Amino acid sequence: MSRALVVLDPGPLTTVQDLGRRGWAHLGVPRSGVLDAPAARYANRLVGNPDDAAVLETTLGGVDLEVTAAMSLAVTGAHAVVCVDGRERAFGEPVTVRAGQRVVVGPARSGLRSYVAVAGGVDVPAVLGSRSTDTLSGLGPRPLAAGSRLPVGPRPGEPQGVDVPAVRRHDPAVLLRLTAGPRHDWYTDDALATLGGAAYTVSADSNRIGLRLHGARLARRSGDELPSEGIVLGAVQVPASGEPLVFLNDHPTTGGYPVVGVVAPEDLPLCAQLRPGDEVRFRV
């Protein structure tokens, strides 16, 4: 039987993700890709995959799969109970499963997104060089549905040494380092101080496009409209509501709300694991 994963229950949202499609932003193509890159890289290394192999990214509720052939897999990211045919197995370690076995990744006990890597990688067709699902534009494979069958690539070499900590503890209060600009001058003088001094809570509307926040509003100097301009990953945009949002991997490539600052790339994996109600502060 060919190597594949059959989806029994996709949970609230499970997608295929790799390192995304870079270099197409000039055509309006979002970068996409895993939100918690260190966790996904760790899962891939545990099963001997290259860093750019496609993995599954779950959202809060886990995923329920059947494997069609013997293979090794590993679950990282948001901590969850991993069961194979009803028996609990290790989280954050390679697990060997036999053909026909059922793998259940339980709901996240802390954090939000777990990563499931299988030896050989999820081998759906690449679109513009990436197997990632882009939830904004719809490029790439559709989000997993019950009955979806995902081909798995041939068994890779032996697992490499792993130099990443197994489990990063989820912190329900994080500090995001922010560089001001490019459009902080569109806001009132006290806006950066407001942003740096306030505690925001994560909104339930957050998704792969952006981490939406509730809390202190930032006021603009004038009602002028900014012509559309290019946006980067981690950009903090302030829409009409005045409440900031942090753009994540499926962000639009251009936008017309002024970007007050950009979150340090090293802090973005923290954003991937925040749950609604968690606390966010910025250090400007």
Next chain:
Amino acid sequence: MRFLPVGADALLVEVDDTAAATALYDEALRRHVAAVDVVPAARTVLFAGVHDVAALEREVAGWSVTPRPAAGRRTVEVPTVYDGPDLEAVARLWDMSTREVVDTHTSCAMVVAFCGFAPGFAYCTGLPEERAAPRLESPRTRVPAGSVGLAGAFTGVYPTASPGGWQLVGHTDLLLWDDTRDEPATLTPGTPVRFVEVSR
């Protein structure tokens, strides 16, 4: 040119107008600058995924960029049926007949200034500013693929069906996006464009 900081590895360059942004983008392509993404927009070019931002800023500051005709680039003709649901509203706005709207639109030499909103959605410039059209107050929940719309002085064509707030003047059967092609978008930044009237 104004240089604006964008995090650790990007640079936003602001220029006077859309023509200058298009010219700067062309220059960046010609010089193969070391950036993962070069994203033109209405009045800016974003360089993202840049190893040495300060060096890139010095390099760009030294360029002499002059808008020039899109030399050597083939004009893409967009065969358009002018039957859009907002054609009459645009005619009222421009204070002319729908026939004159079509003649105005088809007589315009346009160029793709930038893409955004959706893969392959091109913002074409060329209509004079006094022909600017406001976006719909309440966007349509579904605009069919191939719809030709106006917003501001831009003309855009929806590559796929999506929600949208542009005033629709017509539609085209031209394939605008195919991600199995080497160049997936038909209308890439800098491409000269002409809308050509066809009957339904």
